Amino acid sequence: MRRGEPPLSDDAVVLRGGSGLREDQLREDATLNYEEYGFYGISMWSPTPEVPQEALLHKLRRFPRVTVFTAADLYRQDLRLWDTGQSPHYDVVYVTSTDLDHLVAGLLASQHTVIANPHHDPEGA
């Protein structure tokens, strides 16, 4: 279910826990999303005033590394950010949300960086 928020601006930061993009995992994750919700999507997060980036990195503390995009990086690959689930969760989808191949190819082609998560804590509270 979408939250009905305005689209993220081009300079919005978009985060995904994990140390990079693997085609097999993206396909698996998008397919599970399709089975559950009827569209191919990959879960990501974008900071908000209520959940700023540091808080989001704490939420993603099980990941020692986090992959960072800007919304523009994704838009350039004809990807869109759907405001799904609980804020600040998003699903990255291809413009036609039932196209798995273009979604995965677009993500793999998107410019991104991988950062160490300063809040990494695999077993803490």
Next chain:
Amino acid sequence: MIVIDIPADLNMEDDLGRNFARTPLGRTFAPGDVAVAGRPDGWSWVLIDAADERRVHFHQVSANEAAARGPLTATA
């Protein structure tokens, strides 16, 4: 070395804010069970909220909270 019971993308959440994944073949989970979910590049102790033969829904907990519910050993 951590043993992952439930391969999962810990970025993925349902509308209730719970993580979810396919129920691994040959495994059965019940609400209240403790498990390890995720992937080598991001895993967590988790507490099972709901499960059936297709899907398991869970939330992430600390090792201390998981240990409070029973021994933290790999199970078949």
